[in-house]
Amino acid sequence: MxxxxxxxxxxxxxxxxxxxxxxxxxxxxxxxxxxxxxxxxxxxxxxxxxxxxxxxxxxxxxxxxxxxxxxxxxxxxxxxxxxxxxxxxxxxxxxxxxxxxxxxxxxxxxxxxxxxxxxxxxxxxxxxxxxxxxxxxxxxxxxxxxxxxxxxxxxxxxxxxxxxxxxxxxxxxxxxxxxxxxxxxxxxxxxxxxxxxxxxxxxxxxxxxxxxxxxxxxxxxxxxxxxxxxxxxxxxxxxxxxxxxxxxxxxxxxxxxxxxxxxxxxxxxxxxxxxxxxxxxxxxxxxxxxxxxxxxxxxxxxxxxxxxxxxxxxxxxxxxxxxxxxxxxxxxxxxxxxxxxxxxxxxxxxxxxxxxxxxxxxxxxxxxxxxxxxxxxxxxxxxxxxxxxxxxxxxxxxxxxxxxxxxxxxxxxVGNEEFRAAGAAAQRAAITVLTNSTSDAGAPTLPLARGIRVYVEGVDAEVAAGYGTVVGTPAEADVAIVRLQAPFTPRENHFENFFHQGSLDFDAETVNHVRALAAVVPTVVDVFLDRPAILTPIVGDVAAIVGNFGASGAALLDVLFGEFTPRGKLPMELPSSMAAVEANRPDVPFDTKDPLFRFGHGLSY
Structure with a gap:
């Protein structure tokens, strides 16, 4: 040889x-x-x-x-x-x-x-x-x-x-x-x-x-x-x-x-x-x-x-x-x-x-x-x-x-019942409650009560119907639930758009829409935090904000309606402004000035 x-x-x-x-x-x-x-x-x-x-x-x-x-x-x-x-x-x-x-x-x-x-x-x-x-x-x-x-x-x-x-x-x-x-x-x-x-x-x-x-x-x-x-x-x-x-x-x-x-x-x-x-x-x-x-x-x-x-x-x-x-x-x-x-x-x-x-x-x-x-x-x-x-x-x-x-x-x-159940439980556990305001009656917004009238955006209405009565307008609802994606700046190159880069600010249309909803009905906003969205423009207007890191509609609603206790803690800071982001030193952790939410933040109930 x-x-x-x-x-x-x-x-x-x-x-x-x-x-x-x-x-x-x-x-x-x-x-x-x-x-x-x-x-x-x-x-x-x-x-x-x-x-x-x-x-x-x-x-x-x-x-x-x-x-x-x-x-x-x-x-x-x-x-x-x-x-x-x-x-x-x-x-x-x-x-x-x-x-x-x-x-x-x-x-x-x-x-x-x-x-x-x-x-x-x-x-x-x-x-x-x-x-x-x-x-x-x-x-x-x-x-x-x-x-x-x-x-x-x-x-x-x-x-x-x-x-x-x-x-x-x-x-x-x-x-x-x-x-x-x-x-x-x-x-x-x-x-x-x-x-x-x-x-x-x-x-x-x-x-x-x-x-x-x-x-x-x-x-x-x-x-x-x-x-x-x-x-x-x-x-x-x-x-x-x-x-x-x-x-x-x-x-x-x-x-x-x-x-x-x-x-x-x-x-x-x-x-x-x-x-x-x-x-x-x-x-x-x-x-x-x-x-x-x-x-x-x-x-x-x-x-x-x-x-x-x-x-x-x-x-x-x-x-x-x-x-x-x-x-x-x-x-x-x-x-x-x-x-x-x-x-x-x-x-x-x-x-x-x-x-x-x-x-x-x-x-x-x-x-x-x-x-x-x-x-x-x-x-x-x-x-x-x-x-x-x-x-x-x-x-x-x-x-x-x-x-x-x-x-x-x-x-x-592959995808057997035990493994899917473990994955679904992790989806729920990762959901992070960022704010949970108290109503005039003194009760926190979350968890929501079963059977209430719900207006939804970004949530499958059939899934939501298992938790409350889905209505067609915010004016009819007891609560609105809105799912958002963390912002990014679109690029001309189609392939590059798979990579979410650029500004972390929501556009004016999104901010104004959320504020308009919140003016009509208590509004819960869920944000997919694939990057640290700047929530400053809406944090004072909505009843609650939660962050998810990949979760089905059912996983989210189980947490919002108290079927599953939220466990998530932020694994990164959420900055308060793009000015703070731009001043951040890219190699230094926890370096944005006055973050809106710090690493490790997460509420429970």
Whole structure:
């Protein structure tokens, strides 16, 4: 069997007998890795380095090319590019179809020369998000509050229980890597990504992030684990003006409070919990001791900080799309090569490898890596270093020993009654009561009495009818219940509108409408706090304000009508004005002047 440093050519591999001993589960994993690596061609090794999006075909079939996201067919990925790591894009109609599709995918991989199984990953898919860039809605899975809602509950046992339930559901359909948790600190109130964080506190984020990792991975990575790719090292929260670095105008991370180190604290807890993988963010640090290039290109961060200071020897996968330009939803989407835009794709790839990363997220150009190695720009020994990590993870997860899933078990497990009930209870627990005024008769507005006349906006009238008599106008009602979405500034780019950025002020039309309602009838306002909305213009007019972090209408009404005691506490401040937000130092927590509601605020009854 040839050594990995003497990689055989593809022509020689075609006629060489395969030594199947790497499939012997009785051997130590490191030995299995070496026995497999020694038989791999450069082309097969290169395929390991790329993890990109893949879609399901109709009715659980393997997909053809996808023009919307510029994706090749599944057959091209497996047999043409020899790739074995994919991120499943989009929701599925059922667990059964997901499991059947997964088994077809593994069946295709099994027919390749060495039969290396696929490692399938996923962005979060257990909540109400629907953003093809960062999270999927729950579909057949149990539905929970957003991560920020788990932080509002603040219970490590509940978060670990969530992780364990999500692990079982992922495992049942073949998802083996979670592209989460996201443990960035939400220190810039305008940033679009904070809904997927644990909020503004480093201590809370670290404790809950570690619990999340334990729930997904267990005590150590094994056949029953889902590996966690914790992100975004070394902390993606301090975004200049709150703009997201998916886009060029958000490429800079700034530290006017000299608080870079503070953002590392949650990652220290994640390392202690054993996170298996790490994703650096897109952003480039400005005014620090680190090189001013995107973190995925940043040797001072990946090798110096992550590998050497923290002794992390797991997989490092870049965020998506650092190397090549793309087109998404018909619009050009340049590579997020911040600070190295002037480099060619080939030079960017070399810089990522020299920085110490193992895998290119959102890319599918193994031919470029092959060219780089053959030219001598990167040594084969360097390639083997990362290939070992990537193969070791497949063996640790048991993919070589049991690549297929039990479709019947997927149907029984995903979204079962117990898991859905746990998710629904968490939705209710995360709801945070911010104000609860007292009526002239001396009674608090909440909880509401069953059977009263209710006017609703943003609540399904049929659901509301289970709690009171739904009426058609505010004048007929005893109370109005209005659901709002935290404000954001629409952008011209369709894809960018999935990322809620910009102003946190409600527009005048919304404010005036709420005030007009409140002038007619006591009004309860519920706000989806995917970002910290400025509630100052309405707080003195309405009877009560509650915040949710992903909750069904029934979950909300159970809390408003006293069927469930509210437990939520704000996991971030709610600022009093945009002037305070603009003066906030993006790297410093709890830095808005005179916040309307402070971190940890939440009433009960």
């Amino acid at each position: 040839p050594e990995s440093s003497e990689t055989m050519t593809a022509d020689a591999a075609a006629s060489a007998p395969i030594d199947p001993s790497f499939r012997d589960a009785s051997l130590p994993i490191d030995e299995r890795v070496e026995r497999l690596l020694g038989q791999m061609t450069l082309e097969e090794k290169a395929g390991l380095f790329f993890q990109t999006m893949i879609t399901m075909g109709e009715d659980g079939q393997l997909a053809g090319a996808d023009a919307t996201f510029g994706l090749p067919s599944t057959d091209d990925y497996i047999n043409g590019l020899q790739m074995t790591h994919f991120n499943l894009l989009g929701s599925a109609p059922s667990a059964e179809l997901m499991a059947e599709w997964h088994n077809r995918l593994q069946g295709l991989a099994a027919k390749t020369r060495l039969g290396i199984p696929v490692t399938l990953s996923s962005d979060p898919r257990h909540s109400f998000s629907d953003n093809p860039g960062v999270a999927m809605n729950a579909g057949p899975f149990s539905e929970w509050p957003e991560t920020l809602g788990l932080a509002a509950i603040g219970d490590t046992e509940l978060v670990e229980r969530f992780g364990d339930i999500a692990r079982q559901e992922y495992l049942a359909v073949g998802l083996r890597v979670a592209l989460h948790p996201q443990i960035d600190l939400a220190t810039e109130p305008r940033w679009s990504r904070q809904v997927n964080t644990f909020g503004e506190s480093a201590e809370l984020s670290g404790a809950l992030g570690a619990a999340y990792i334990r729930g997904f991975q267990g005590p150590e990575i094994g056949p029953e684990s889902v590996s966690t790719m914790t992100k975004h090292f070394p902390g993606g929260g301090p975004q200049k003006d709150g703009e997201d670095p998916h886009f060029a105008h958000g490429r800079e991370q700034v530290y006017p409070g000299d608080n870079f180190e503070h953002h590392l604290k949650p990652f220290e807890d994640a390392f202690e919990a054993g996170t298996s993988q790490i994703m650096p963010y897109y952003g480039m640090p400005i005014g620090t001791e680190y090189e001013e290039v995107g973190f995925g290109f940043n040797k001072s961060v990946i090798t110096g900080l992550l590998r050497e200071r923290y002794k992390f020897d797991g997989i490092v996968c870049t965020d998506w799309g650092l190397i090549t330009d793309a087109e998404i939803m018909g619009q050009p989407f340049p590579a997020r090569a911040w600070g190295v835009e002037h480099l060619s794709p080939r030079e960017r790839m070399v810089k990522v490898l020299e920085a110490g990363a193992d895998q290119f997220g959102g890319e599918d150009v193994p031919e470029l890596l092959i060219e780089i190695v053959r030219s001598g720009d990167v040594s084969e020994a360097r390639i083997d270093e990362s290939a070992r990590r990537l193969l070791r993870e497949k063996f640790r997860l048991g993919l070589f020993d049991a690549p297929l899933v039990d479709v019947a078990n997927a149907v029984r497990t």
